[in-house]
Amino acid sequence: MQRExxxxxxxxxxxxxxxxxxxEINSFEIPVKDKIDLLMKVxxxxxxxxxxxxA
Amino acid sequence: MSFVNEQKYFASTDGSYIEQDIHRLWPxxxxxxxxxxxxxxxxxxxxxxxMGMGYEYLAGKASEKISGPNDLILYRYSxxxxxxxxxxxxxxxxxxxxxxxxPGKYDLVLDPNHxxxxxxxxxxxxxxxxxxxxxxxxxxxxxxxxxxxxxxGKFNFGSNIVNIVADRTQPHFLNTVGYDDEGVPGKEWExxxxxxxxxxxxxxxxxxxxGQKQSHGCCHADSWNSAQFQRxxxxxxxxxxxxxxxxxxxxxxxxxxxxxxxxxxxxxxxRYNFQFGGQVFYEIKNGKITGMLDDVAxxxxxxxxxxxxxxxxxxDDYRSFGTFRDGKGQxxxxxxxxxxxxxxxxxxxxxxxxxxxxxx
Numbered sequence: 001m002q003r004e005x006x007x008x009x010x011x012x013x014x015x016x017x018x019x020x021x022x023x024e025i026n027s028f029e030i031p032v033k034d035k036i037d038l039l040m041k042v043x044x045x046x047x048x049x050x051x052x053x054x055a
Numbered sequence: 056m057s058f059v060n061e062q063k064y065f066a067s068t069d070g071s072y073i074e075q076d077i078h079r080l081w082p083x084x085x086x087x088x089x090x091x092x093x094x095x096x097x098x099x100x101x102x103x104x105x106m107g108m109g110y111e112y113l114a115g116k117a118s119e120k121i122s123g124p125n126d127l128i129l130y131r132y133s134x135x136x137x138x139x140x141x142x143x144x145x146x147x148x149x150x151x152x153x154x155x156x157x158p159g160k161y162d163l164v165l166d167p168n169h170x171x172x173x174x175x176x177x178x179x180x181x182x183x184x185x186x187x188x189x190x191x192x193x194x195x196x197x198x199x200x201x202x203x204x205x206x207x208g209k210f211n212f213g214s215n216i217v218n219i220v221a222d223r224t225q226p227h228f229l230n231t232v233g234y235d236d237e238g239v240p241g242k243e244w245e246x247x248x249x250x251x252x253x254x255x256x257x258x259x260x261x262x263x264x265x266g267q268k269q270s271h272g273c274c275h276a277d278s279w280n281s282a283q284f285q286r287x288x289x290x291x292x293x294x295x296x297x298x299x300x301x302x303x304x305x306x307x308x309x310x311x312x313x314x315x316x317x318x319x320x321x322x323x324x325x326r327y328n329f330q331f332g333g334q335v336f337y338e339i340k341n342g343k344i345t346g347m348l349d350d351v352a353x354x355x356x357x358x359x360x361x362x363x364x365x366x367x368x369x370x371d372d373y374r375s376f377g378t379f380r381d382g383k384g385q386x387x388x389x390x391x392x393x394x395x396x397x398x399x400x401x402x403x404x405x406x407x408x409x410x411x412x413x414x415x
Contacts, residue, residue, distance in 0.1 A: 009259040009270045011239055013070020019233025021078040022226065023109030027058040030110050035056060038113070042084060042140040051144040052089040052096075 057081040057105075057379065059391075063236075071238040079229055079391055080112060081105035081379055082136050088147035097150035099143040100316055100334050102168050103134045105377045105391065107229050121372065124305055124313060125337060125344050129166070131374050132227050146335055146347070153347035154338070158408050162311035162339075163353060163401045164304055169314050169333050170292070171376020171394035177357040178212075178219055179290040179394065181326035182246050183383075184255040184264070195383050196324030199357065200252060205265075210252040213361030218293040219247035221256055223272055228289040228393035229377045236283040239272035246290065250362070258285045277388040284384060291395035295367035301398040304366055311339035312351060312406065317376070319352070319409075330354045332409060350410040363404060368397035 043054045061077040083101040090097075106112050115135030123129045128138060165173070181198040185191050188202075204210035213219075223241030225231055232241050237259050246254050259270040276283035305313060316334025323329070336348040355363075377393035 006260050007263045009262045009268060011069055011071075011237065011259060011270065013067070014234070014238065014240075015070065015072065017071065017073045017234065018075070019073070020076040021107050021109075021231070023078045023111070025110040026060075027078065027080050027110040028060055038136065039056065042136050045137050046086050046140040046144040049141055049144045050088055050148045051086045051140075053087050054140065055085050055087070 056083075059379070065234065065236060065238060067238045069238055071234075073234045073238060075233055077107070077232060078109055079105060079107050079379065080110065082113060082134060084136075084140060084143070086140060086143040086147050088144060088151065090151045093151075095151065097147045099147040099150070101136070101143065102130060102139055102316055102334070103136065104168065104375045104393070105229055105379055106132070106227050106375070107231050107393070108132070108227050123301060127315070129168070129374070149347050150349055153336075153349040155410060156312075156336070156348050156351045156406060156408050158406055160403050161406050162308050163404050164301065164308060164311055164313040164339065165399050165401065166313070166315040167372070167374040167396045167398060168316055168376050169318075170396045170399055172317050172320060173331055174219075174290060174292060174394040174396060175287075175378070175381070175392070176320060176322045177326055177329060177360065178246070179287045179392070181357065182255050182290070183285055183287060184257040184261050185285045187255060188264070191383065194385050194387075196326070199325040199327040205252050205255070208251070211250050211362065212247050212252045212358060213250045214364045215250045216295065216367055217247055217250045217361050217364050218245070219290060220244070220293060221246050221271065221273070221288045221290050223288045225289050225291070225393070225395065228375060228395065229379070229391035230287070230289045230393060235270075235272040235274045236276050237270060237274040239270045239274070242272050244271055256285060256288060261285065275390055277390060281386075281388050286383065286390045287381060287392050289393045289395070291393075292367065292397070292399065294370040294373045294397040297369065299366065299368045300372055301368055304368060304398060304400055305339055305344065306342040308339045308400070309341055312348060313337040313339055313344060314351065326357060328356050330407070350408045352407050352409045354405045354407055360401060360404065363401045364399055365402050366400040368399070370397065372397040
């Protein structure tokens with residue numbers, strides 16, 4: 001049961017605002033093939049020095 | 056590899072209309088090396104961190120690498136995944152012959168990629184005001200850092216070099232945003248100053264309980280159909296003020312352990328008594344690394360542990376740790392959060408051996 005009213009700290013209305021993480025390269029614009037090629041290289045280079053498997 | 060693009064629109068009767076485009080990525084792996092003679096498996100997880108960045112994090116820039124002890128390569132804001140996989144395989148192989156730890160008291164040198172989880176569990180969570188007030192007791196738990204301790208103004212959470220900051224504006228960190236989910240601009244505020252507890256994490260409906268007039272801006276919902284509530288901002292240990300790198304820190308340790316990476320952990324619901332493992336452990340004897348150790352975990356309580364912090368490396372060593380999936384609330388919600396720190400030394404910490412069958 002609520003025993004007393006919620007007290008919200010004042011927040012000024014800010015109007016129209018935009019914010020974006022300051023990225024240099026959008027990960028979603030990198031072709032899937034490039035991502036798979038990187039992962040396959042991670043796999044093969046680790047296997048060369050003794051890894052049994054990489055997940 | 057995981058990639059997230061969260062596109063969020065917030066409108067309120069206060070008169071705010073906020074559009075945010077938030078990017079995160081998490082390149083990671085687990086390398087396993089099998090000893091076919093013993094049938095034992097040893098693993099080493101990536102020493103990357105999930106970041107609030109784009110694909111540029113994977114460029115592996117030389118300028119963002121730190122040359123660590125024992126030829127280790129450590130990564131700041133650019134990660135070389137292939138290089139780390141190779142060193143991971145070598146280290147997983149070395150673990151097969153690593154010495155099982157002799158339990159006892161050791162001085163610990165903790166890498167940021169390890170210390171971030173300890174910060175998260177032992178500082179980030181107990182300073183969530185809703186936990187302190189008991190609102191999350193049913194699921195997440197409560198907190199030892201009660202209001203009477205804060206009101207005293209004298210509660211020594213840690214040693215006088217421990218300065219903990221909450222920050223939703225820190226570049227590259229996961230919980231960095233322009234505005235929270237109550238329309239409050241992201242900000243930075245201090246939680247622990249010179250070792251003393253001075254503040255919590257609070258939202259618009261909570262700050263009046265602390266006698267404060269402005270929200271901390273740490274309200275978050277993980278979806279349009281989730282209720283927004285207080286979530287942990289980026290909570291970080293400030294870098295040391297004196298010039299110090301990890302090599303010089305280790306030179307001064309007589310009997311210690313250097314720990315890197317996230318391992319197993321356990322902590323009680325008040326966030327007081329805990330145990331943490333790691334990914335890689337090195338023995339330090341008389342200022343030098345003498346070999347790899349295995350089966351290491353440290354046990355302490357939050358106040359004792361943070362009061363044992365005696366040295367923190369400078370800003371050049373500062374790096375981040377993070378997770379995409381910090382859980383809280385019922386129905387459960389996830390949140391992404393980072394924790395920054397520099398390599399830090401903790402004296403005389405209790406170490407246990409986690410392998411019950413180890414011959415030590």
